[in-house]
Amino acid sequence: MGDFEMKRITTLLGAVSAVALVAGAAQAGEITGRVTEATGSVGLQGAIVRISETGQTVSTSRDGSFRLGNVPAGDFTLVVDYLGADAQTREVTLTSADAMVETNFVLGADVAVEDNILIIGQRGQLTSALNRQRAADGLISVLSADAVDRLPDENVAEAARRIAGINVLNDQGEGRFVSIRGIDPNLNTTTVNGVRLPSPEADNRQVPLDVIDSDVLSSIVISKSLTPDMPGDTIGGNIEIETLSxxxxxxxxxxxxxxxxxxxxxxxxxxxxxxxxxxxxxxxxxxxxxxxxxxxxxxxxxxxxxxxxxxxxxxxxxxxxxxxxxxxxxxxxxxxxxxxxxxxxxxxxxxxxxxxxxxxxxxxxxxxxxxxxxxxxxxxxxxxxxxxxxxxxxxxxxxxxxxxxxxxxxxxxxxxxxxxxxxxxxxxx
Structure with a gap:
């Protein structure tokens, strides 16, 4: 069999697999929605949404939205768990295998004075960071923009200094390089919105984080354990700088x-x-x-x-x-x-x-x-x-x-x- 025929068969198999994947996905039911605080204006990232009957679990994204796919027809119980608020449950029904159901959760909307109260603001941002850490696949630490604003940090390295397990190397009294768990900064990688940053210095691979002002941050995520989605040359850990959307x-x-x-x-x-x-x-x-x-x-x-x-x-x-x-x-x-x-x-x-x-x-x-x-x-x-x-x-x-x-x-x-x-x-x- 010639190389041309082999390539044609491989391409055909790939196309058939993709069509089968999309066709199979189109027949699967979905449950979507959003988790917000009492006013409905602030999405809660890191909330864990679970289907009790099937065990399917997802965590909410940065705007509080979630999506559970490949759900069969039937009656199900959704459970939303968020640190700082009581868990909520809700019954949903998918009438067919390709049905789509949207349901939103508002946490803290009907609490009484003597009940638990969901707090937003700086304390709420800390709670959100803890929820993101709990829902992550690996070991991470999250520092939100509100937490950064509490102190007059000059740059990203100065802001990261307050995270447990982080050591910052100074230049003229100002933080510059970040060491994760005592590992040489040359062994870490730095990304901005998922894009790998190269070092502007020719003789090493560590990124000086005093270049980026802390005022433009949405959050800082320090990954202390390695996961498959990180850059291939990550050895010590990864520093992810997230900006506003x-x-x-x-x-x-x-x-x-x-x-x-x-x-x-x-x-x-x-x-x-x-x-x-x-x-x-x-x-x-x-x-x-x-x-x-x-x-x-x-x-x-x-x-x-x-x-x-x-x-x-x-x-x-x-x-x-x-x-x-x-x-x-x-x-x-x-x-x-x-x-x-x-x-x-x-x-x-x-x-x-x-x-x-x-x-x-x-x-x-x-x-x-x-x-x-x-x-x-x-x-x-x-x-x-x-x-x-x-x-x-x-x-x-x-x-x-x-x-x-x-x-x-x-x-x-x-x-x-x-x-x-x-x-x-x-x-x-």
Whole structure:
């Protein structure tokens, strides 16, 4: 059999399999719906929806929606379980094998004062993060945007610092690289909306997360165990940066922030501002989200340190080299996120998600280095309590001064174009 005939048979078998899959999916029943809080305007991600009779289980997506496919005809009991609220049950009936039933759950809508109350807001975001962690296939930690807003984090690395098991490596007092469970950051991977980010530095593969401003985040998901959907070179773990989607909002979101910064060491002022917009159009089928953040701050440090070894041969120990250092740094960070999501049908959606971040670091370093050799301990000026250096008697004392001007600029951008469709028990994305 020739190669052409073999390829034709393989293609034919693939087409027949795809048709059979779609045809089989079309005959399967579906139960869809959405889980929201009491007002019906906030979707609850991470709620577990289960069919008691069959054991089928799914977790709600970022807008609170769920879909149970391949359900036969009959009467079933749906159970919704969400941390922070009482479980809800509901009876549903599929009259035929290809029937589709939609049912929505509102948690906390009819609670009395003495009952459990579902809390939204910052505490509710923490509960949502815990539900996502519980529903995940692997071991993850989730940090929501509201949790990030509680502290003035400068960037993604600073925000991730508060997650258990995370260690952050600093640069000039600001978080830069993330280590998961003590593993070298070079062994981690970083993704933005599912798109793998390469390192902007040529000599390593770790991604500096101080490039991305924390104000453009929707959430940070740290995966501490490996799952098949991660990039193939993930060894230590994965850092997923999620940005805002317009379809997640039931109402228009418009948010503006402006903050001032003052550094006492360099006596300079700085600023940090952000603008976020999200809304839905065309009968809530098109979601548009835009987030812009810009900041500039000047800061510095002054320190004295010993370089080299200490001379302990004489009565008064002294360092061979002593340095005074002064750093003046100006950092600028700009991040832009623009996302489009469109629902083609109830089972299919497409998206365009873009992220751009530019980071500039201007550093001036002034260093004075003092190098000592053997001092004269017998000199009267030492008074027996110190050492005296006198060039006229042969004591050597060298002073070096250098000024360093370093400009570092890094740019990260990611573009994701894709879609998702549901066909019975199958999800294609």
């Amino acid at each position: 317009g379809l997640d909002q039931d109402e228009r979101l418009l948010q503006f922030r402006l903050r001032g910064i003052y550094a006492d060491v360099v006596e300079e002022y700085g600023y940090r501002g952000s603008l976020t917009f999200a809304d839905k159009f065309f009968n809530d089928r098109l979601g548009v989200a835009l987030s812009i953040s810009d900041q500039e701050r000047s800061f510095g440090s002054e320190n004295a340190e010993v370089d080299g070894t200490w001379n302990t041969d004489e009565s008064v120990p002294f360092p061979e080299e002593f340095e005074n250092r002064n750093y003046d740094i100006t950092r600028e960070r700009t991040s832009v996120v623009f996302n489009l999501d469109y629902d083609l049908s109830e089972s299919t959606n497409v998206f365009l998600r873009t992220t751009y971040s530019d980071f500039t670091d201007q550093e001036y370093r002034n260093r004075i280095e003092n190098k000592f050799e053997d001092p004269d301990y017998a000199d009267a000026l030492s008074s027996g309590n110190g050492a005296f250096f006198d060039a006229s008697t042969g004591d050597e004392f060298e002073v070096d001064r250098d000024i360093k001007d370093r400009l570092e600029e890094q740019t990260i951008y990611a573009i994701a174009v894709g879609g998702e469709t549901f066909a019975g028990p199958w999800t294609l994305d």
